[in-house]
Amino acid sequence: MKTIGILGGGQLGRMLALAGYPLGLRFIFLEREADCPAGQVAPVVVGDYADPAALARLAERCDLATFEFENVPVEAVQRLRERVPVHPSPFALLSAQDRLHEKTLFTDLGIPTPDFVAVASFIELQSACKRLGFPAVLKTRRLGYDGKGQVVIHSAAEMEPAWRAVNGVPSLVEQFVAFRRECAILGVRAADGREAFYPLTETHHTRGILSTALAPAPHASAALDTLARDYVKRILDRLSYVGVIALELFDCGDGRLIANEIAPRVHNSGHWTQDAGVCSQFENHLRAIAGLPLGDTTPHGYCGMVNLIGDAPALERLVSIPQARVHLYGKEPRPGRKLGHVNFCLPTAADREAAMRATLAILPPR
Numbered sequence: 087m088k089t090i091g092i093l094g095g096g097q098l099g100r101m102l103a104l105a106g107y108p109l110g111l112r113f114i115f116l117e118r119e120a121d122c123p124a125g126q127v128a129p130v131v132v133g134d135y136a137d138p139a140a141l142a143r144l145a146e147r148c149d150l151a152t153f154e155f156e157n158v159p160v161e162a163v164q165r166l167r168e169r170v171p172v173h174p175s176p177f178a179l180l181s182a183q184d185r186l187h188e189k190t191l192f193t194d195l196g197i198p199t200p201d202f203v204a205v206a207s208f209i210e211l212q213s214a215c216k217r218l219g220f221p222a223v224l225k226t227r228r229l230g231y232d233g234k235g236q237v238v239i240h241s242a243a244e245m246e247p248a249w250r251a252v253n254g255v256p257s258l259v260e261q262f263v264a265f266r267r268e269c270a271i272l273g274v275r276a277a278d279g280r281e282a283f284y285p286l287t288e289t290h291h292t293r294g295i296l297s298t299a300l301a302p303a304p305h306a307s308a309a310l311d312t313l314a315r316d317y318v319k320r321i322l323d324r325l326s327y328v329g330v331i332a333l334e335l336f337d338c339g340d341g342r343l344i345a346n347e348i349a350p351r352v353h354n355s356g357h358w359t360q361d362a363g364v365c366s367q368f369e370n371h372l373r374a375i376a377g378l379p380l381g382d383t384t385p386h387g388y389c390g391m392v393n394l395i396g397d398a399p400a401l402e403r404l405v406s407i408p409q410a411r412v413h414l415y416g417k418e419p420r421p422g423r424k425l426g427h428v429n430f431c432l433p434t435a436a437d438r439e440a441a442m443r444a445t446l447a448i449l450p451p452r
């Protein structure tokens with residue numbers, strides 16, 4: 087029986103473990119806090135990713151490893167790899183951690199992405215804005231997620247406050263895209279090159295945080311879905327990737343998709359897969375890293391997901407929503423914090439919309 091070591095003990099780790107137990111897999115996590123979402127369902131090595139002794143303790147207790155958090159230090163993955171196989175690779179992690187590497191990867195692979203310029207000083211920011219025009223988006227190269235570490239610049243007067251807002255760290259300026267909607271696609275690749283793709287998913291954000299997802303994305307043509315698959319396939323193949331990856335895209339509404347970013351892990355846009363009658367993104371990630379055949383990715387209905395952010399209604403109310411599948415992460419309420427989500431998989435798009443509306447109606451104001 088294999089034990090999988092996971093760097094990071096948040097809700098993604100918890101859901102990986104919950105998906106792996108029916109397959110007889112075991113789990114051990116490395117996380118700073120023992121009482122983390124994963125710690126409520128599996129043993130935890132309490133320690134820091136940067137601590138070689140903590141990594142060694144994890145390695146002693148697992149057969150292979152992965153990560154559920156994309157900002158784990160690449161060095162930690164490299165060190166762990168000296169003792170046990172780790173997927174995805176440090177190279178894939180590095181490509182996703184630095185927006186300059188990420189955008190360069192898209193460009194090299196012929197995947198459209200907003201025009202961008204790397205900047206390391208205010209003068210470079212000024213010339214980048216001159217080249218790209220307004221509005222432009224300033225994003226820190228590293229440690230940005232859920233809209234953190236980024237500022238939209240509408241005019242020359244906003245350049246200076248924007249530069250101060252990112253603390254003058256190495257950043258990118260990119261063109262602002264007037265997209266019609268945001269989407270994401272999940273792909274999974276096994277070590278022998280077998281691949282599977284979930285359908286294009288429409289995503290909605292509130293203050294930079296994913297709030298709802300619909301899959302398959304409403305009104306997405308087969309051509310749009312194929313285009314998204316083709317883009318994520320290019321990335322999987324270039325990185326010789328093993329595991330689940332998410333590609334976030336802007337849908338321009340005219341047949342074009344523009345890549346925003348990748349996440350080298352299971353992703354919030356794919357939580358609906360848990361209740362769609364398919365092999366979930368969590369199980370497929372585990373299958374890929376454990377060398378098992380990949381599972382079915384075609385949903386059995388119209389799927390939707392509503393995130394519970396900051397504060398959640400009482401469990402009694404949530405489970406009273408007809409057909410709702412409730413997933414809570416065992417976290418204390420805090421503004422902006424993801425506490426859980428509710429999934430639906432229903433026979434018609436209208437049923438899905440009604441169920442999502444009913445769920446949104448009982449959420450506390452965000």
Ligand code: AMP
Pocket residue numbers: 200223230231232233234236260261262263264268291294334346347
């Ligand atoms: P990110 O941290 O790159 O995922 O960006 C967070 C959110 O900011 C995205 O989901 C978009 O809603 C918005 N955003 C990011 N980059 C751009 C862009 N170049 N143009 C327009 N909106 C953007």
